[in-house]
Amino acid sequence: MSALEVRDLSFAYGAREALRQVSFSLAPGRFAALLGPNGAGKSTLIALLTRLYDLQRGDIVVGECSLRTAPRPALRQLGVVFQQSTLDLDLSVEQNLRYHAALHGLARRQTGLRVDAELARQGLTERRGERVRELNGGHRRRVEIARALLHEPRLLLLDEASAGLDPASRLALNQHIRSLCHEQQISVLWTTHLLDEVHSGDDLLILHQGRLVASGQADALSLEHGGNLGAAFAHLTHSGASR
Known part of the structure; x- marks a missing residue:
């Protein structure tokens, strides 16, 4: 398939x-x-x-x-990373991810596990509390990738x-x-x-x-x-x- x-x-x-x-x-x-x-x-x-x-x-x-x-x-x-960033610059890295998880209907415990896993995978664990506007372009992209993978899509x-x-x-x-x-x-x-x-x-x-x-x-x-x-x-x- x-x-x-x-x-x-x-x-x-x-x-x-x-x-x-x-x-x-x-x-x-x-x-x-x-x-x-x-x-x-x-x-x-x-x-x-x-x-x-x-x-x-x-x-x-x-x-x-x-x-x-x-x-x-x-x-x-589907997980999607658009050309133009759609992150909320005034929210923290973790808040952006949790908001996305809520839109996908992930349960609270599942959200916590998925956020932790994707932050670790993207090398962003220590930046989870930083506001997105404080990150450089490369790290913002990694936040968007983490967000896109939260709900475990088959296609990115x-x-x-x-x-x-x-x-x-x-x-x-x-x-x-x-x-x-x-x-x-x-x-x-x-x-x-x-x-x-x-x-x-x-x-x-x-x-x-x-x-x-x-x-x-x-x-x-x-x-x-x-x-x-x-x-x-x-x-x-x-x-x-x-x-």
Whole structure:
């Protein structure tokens, strides 16, 4: 069973088509990179996956639950880190996590255990009482990851999660998410426009002008379309080649 299936997904803003017949699946416990230039449709796809936008055509299935017919069970299996931070800066790290747990209906004892576990996993135990506005960008991202994992989702979505971070923090965050994927067998969909955030063994999806122009393992796609990822990406996003 796939962790995520996107089936013939199309979406338009009025007359402007943002996504056109996008289909792909994500295997359990895999790190998949969704790569595309700015304006490719990545954020629109994330908005549809998280139901910020209603589906127009096609379907999205998380586990066995369709966002069209069973949105609540589907969304319960998702953890999300958006490009723009949604933390309350005036609450402490722990208060942000407890508020999120309450929204998911976690019991008090379960909340305490989950908060302790995720703070430890993210290396934030000693910062639990600090207000979020006192943290640097990298630590704020870790708080958002902890929050996204509190309810133990099967799929973690990260929309340009490294935006605004310095190179060292970007690298550390990318490596951290890969470790979580391996240790917890959680599926990850990481959207980016930066080639250096994609590794050779990743599952790779390349989106261009609203179309999925390539999908497969990153090293195989690189060999097929130019010999290295940079050349393959330039070719696919210049020519608009079909999948």
